[in-house]
Amino acid sequence: MRELVVLGTASQVPTRQRNHNGYLLRWDGAGLLFDPGEGTQRQMLFAGVSVTGVTAICLTHFHGDHVLGLPGVIARLNLDRVQHPVDVCFPASGVDIYRRLRDVVPEFPGLREHHVTGGPIPLPEAAFDLEAVRLSHRIDSFGYRLTEPDGRRLLPERLAEFGLGGPVVGRLQREGVVRAPDGRTVTLDDVSAVRRGQRFAFVMDTRMCEGVEELAAEADMLVIEATFLDGEADLAREFGHLTAGQAAQVAREAGVRTLVLTHFSQRYADLEGHRLEARKHFDGDLVVAEDLMRVPVPTRR
Structure with missing residues (x-):
C-alpha cells in the first residue's frame, strides 16, 4: 500500500475544519509521519491509522504548528510498546528544542535521531532513499524527498x-x-x-527557492504548502510561504504527476480559490487537501 493520509491541513491557526499539520505516508511496510502538529495523535484515531505503523518521523522545522504533536506521538509509541526503532529526522540547529519536546513524555527507547543539514539520510531498514533539501523560511527549514531505486x-x-x-x-x-x-x-x-522507481516530495514552509524546484523534480506525488493566494504573494514572501499559483507552477515545470496542496491560512474559509488558481498552471492530478483524506500514490509510470 502506498498512500498519503492527511491528518491536518491548517497553517498557524487551526479552524473548525482544519487541524494543525500532520501527514502520514504509508509506503509498503514503512510509515513516514511528516510534521506532526498539535492534535496529531487524535487525528490518527479519526483516520483509523495506528502509531505502531510509524517507522520514521520527519520534521521540516521547529514552528509549533509543525511539531507540537510530537510529544503525544512519542508517548503513544511508548504506551503501545512499539518494538521497532523509529527514526526521527529534524534540522540540526533545533536539537535542543527537539529534546525538550521529547523529554516531556516517558522515554521511548527506540528513537534514533538524525540531525539534518541537507543531503542523504541513512535509514537502515528502508527500501528507499531519503534526502533533505534546505528551503527558505524564517528559521532553518528542510523539505524531504523519498526516491525508490529503479528496478x-x-x-x-x-x-x-x-x-x-x-x-x-x-x-x-x-x-x-x-x-x-x-x-x-x-x-x-x-x-x-527499466522500471523507474517512484518519487515522493514534501515541501512545507518556504518562499520560492532552488530547493523547492529540486525537491519537486519528476515527483510522482508532491505535497506542498499553499498558504496564500497569488493576490497576497508579497505577504507570502515576507513570511516565508508559497501561494497556490506558485506551487502549481513549480509542479508543472517539474513534471509532477499528483499535486497535493495543503497548509492553508485561516483567512480562507473556502478553498475553491486555491483550486482555480492552481488549475491556471497545472493540468495534472490536483488535490486540494482536506483533513482525514486519503490520497493514493499514483501507479508507476
Whole structure:
C-alpha cells in the first residue's frame, strides 16, 4: 500500500475544519509521519491509522504548528510498546528544542535521531532513499524527498523469444545471465526493461527557492504548502510561504504527476480559490487537501 493520509491541513491557526499539520505516508511496510502538529495523535484515531505503523518521523522545522504533536506521538509509541526503532529526522540547529519536546513524555527507547543539514539520510531498514533539501523560511527549514531505486520489469514476449520459462527465469533474475535452450547466452537486459522507481516530495514552509524546484523534480506525488493566494504573494514572501499559483507552477515545470496542496491560512474559509488558481498552471492530478483524506500514490509510470 502506498498512500498519503492527511491528518491536518491548517497553517498557524487551526479552524473548525482544519487541524494543525500532520501527514502520514504509508509506503509498503514503512510509515513516514511528516510534521506532526498539535492534535496529531487524535487525528490518527479519526483516520483509523495506528502509531505502531510509524517507522520514521520527519520534521521540516521547529514552528509549533509543525511539531507540537510530537510529544503525544512519542508517548503513544511508548504506551503501545512499539518494538521497532523509529527514526526521527529534524534540522540540526533545533536539537535542543527537539529534546525538550521529547523529554516531556516517558522515554521511548527506540528513537534514533538524525540531525539534518541537507543531503542523504541513512535509514537502515528502508527500501528507499531519503534526502533533505534546505528551503527558505524564517528559521532553518528542510523539505524531504523519498526516491525508490529503479528496478527491472520482465518482458514476457522477450522471454518467449528465447524460450525461457519456469525456474530458469528466477535464476536469471538472481544471477543476471543464463543459457537459453538453443545455447544462446541471455542476460537480464535482453529480456527486461527499466522500471523507474517512484518519487515522493514534501515541501512545507518556504518562499520560492532552488530547493523547492529540486525537491519537486519528476515527483510522482508532491505535497506542498499553499498558504496564500497569488493576490497576497508579497505577504507570502515576507513570511516565508508559497501561494497556490506558485506551487502549481513549480509542479508543472517539474513534471509532477499528483499535486497535493495543503497548509492553508485561516483567512480562507473556502478553498475553491486555491483550486482555480492552481488549475491556471497545472493540468495534472490536483488535490486540494482536506483533513482525514486519503490520497493514493499514483501507479508507476
